[in-house]
Amino acid sequence: GAVVSQHPSRVICKSGTSVKIECRSLDFQATTMFWYRQFPKQSLMLMATSNEGSKATYEQGVEKDKFLINHASLTLSTLTVTSAHPEDSSFYICSARRGTSGGRADTQYFGPGTRLTVL
Amino acid sequence: DAKTTQPPSMDCAEGRAANLPCNHSTISGNEYVYWYRQIHSQGPQYIIHGLKNNETNEMASLIITEDRKSSTLILPHATLRDTAVYYCIVRVATGGYSTLTFGKGTMLLVSP
Numbered sequence: 001g002a003v004v005s006q007h008p009s010r011v012i013c014k015s016g017t018s019v020k021i022e023c024r025s026l027d028f029q030a031t032t033m034f035w036y037r038q039f040p041k042q043s044l045m046l047m048a049t050s051n052e053g054s055k056a057t058y059e060q061g062v063e064k065d066k067f068l069i070n071h072a073s074l075t076l077s078t079l080t081v082t083s084a085h086p087e088d089s090s091f092y093i094c095s096a097r098r099g100t101s102g103g104r105a106d107t108q109y110f111g112p113g114t115r116l117t118v119l
Numbered sequence: 120d121a122k123t124t125q126p127p128s129m130d131c132a133e134g135r136a137a138n139l140p141c142n143h144s145t146i147s148g149n150e151y152v153y154w155y156r157q158i159h160s161q162g163p164q165y166i167i168h169g170l171k172n173n174e175t176n177e178m179a180s181l182i183i184t185e186d187r188k189s190s191t192l193i194l195p196h197a198t199l200r201d202t203a204v205y206y207c208i209v210r211v212a213t214g215g216y217s218t219l220t221f222g223k224g225t226m227l228l229v230s231p
Contacts, residue, residue: 006162034218043206044163044221093162095219105151105170108219110162 002028004096006111013084014119020080021114023094029074030096034108035067038091050077084118091115123207128226131201137194139225141207144188149211152183153219154192156203156227163206163221166192197229 003026013019023033031052036044048064050056050071058064066088068080077096081088093113099106124142131137143152151170155163167174167181169190174181180193194201206224211217 004162036221043223044157046218046220049218091160095162105168107153107165107168109165110155113160113162115160 002026002096002098002107002109004094004109004111006094006114008114009112010115010117012117012119015085016083018080018082019084019116020078021092021094021116023077023079023096023111025075025096025098025109028096028098030077031074031099032097033071033077034095034097035069035077035079036093036095038093038113044093047079081116084116086118089116089118123209123222125205125207125222125225127223128228131194131197131227131229133199133229133231134196137197137201137227137229139192139194139205139207139227140189141192142189143207143209146187146209147211150209151211152181152187152190153208153210154179154181155206155208155219155221156201157206157224158200158203164203166205197227199229199231201227202229203227 005024007022033050035047038044047062048056048058050069052071056069071077094111095108097108151168153168154166157163169181183190204224204226208219
C-alpha cells in the first residue's frame with residue numbers, strides 16, 4: 001500500500017509555544033490531504049481538508065488561526081499548532097488521498113500520527 | 120455520506136476466521152464501502168474497499184450483500200496482531216471532496 005509519513009512522532013512543548021507537524025506522501029502525489037485529531041478513547045475527528053496550492057477548508061469548530069495548514073506541494077502538508085495550550089494535547093493524524101483514473105475509487109492513506117503533549 | 124452501524128466489540132480465537140459485520144442501510148448507489156483498522160496509538164491502516172462485488176486482497180475479504188445494505192469483513196486466519204479497532208465507512212469515492220468520517224468501530228480482540 002501507499003506510504004504516508006509524519007514527523008515528529010511525539011512532541012512535548014510548553015504552553016504558549018508553536019508546534020509544526022509535517023506530513024509526507026512518500027510514493028504518490030496527493031492533491032488532497034486531511035488532518036484529523038483523536039482524543040483518548042474517542043474516534044478520529046476531521047479537522048481540515050487541504051488541497052495543494054489553495055487554502056484549507058476547516059471543519060466547524062476548528063480555529064483556522066490556531067491550526068495553520070500549508071499544503072505547499074503534492075507530497076507535503078504541514079500543520080502548525082500556534083500558541084499551544086494543554087487542551088490541544090492530542091493525537092494528530094494526517095491522511096493523503098491517492099487519486100485514480102478511469103472513474104475508479106480513490107483511497108485515503110494515513111500517517112502514523114503525532115502525539116502532542118502541551119505542558 | 121451514509122452512516123454505518125457496527126457492534127462495539129468482538130472476540131476471536133487466534134487462527135480462526137474473524138467476521139466483522141457492518142450495516143449501511145442508507146447507502147446510495149455511488150457510495151463505496153471502506154474498511155480501515157487502527158491498532159492502539161497508530162494511524163488507521165487501509166484494509167479494503169468495494170462497491171457491490173465481493174473483494175479480496177492479501178489482508179482480508181469483503182462480502183457485500185446484493186442489496187448493499189450490509190457487508191462483512193473477513194480476516195481468514197486471525198492473529199494476535201489483528202487486535203485493533205475496525206472501522207466500516209461508506210463514502211463517495213470518485214471525484215469530489217468527500218472524506219472519511221469515522222464512527223466508533225468494532226474493537227476486535229484476538230486471543231490465544
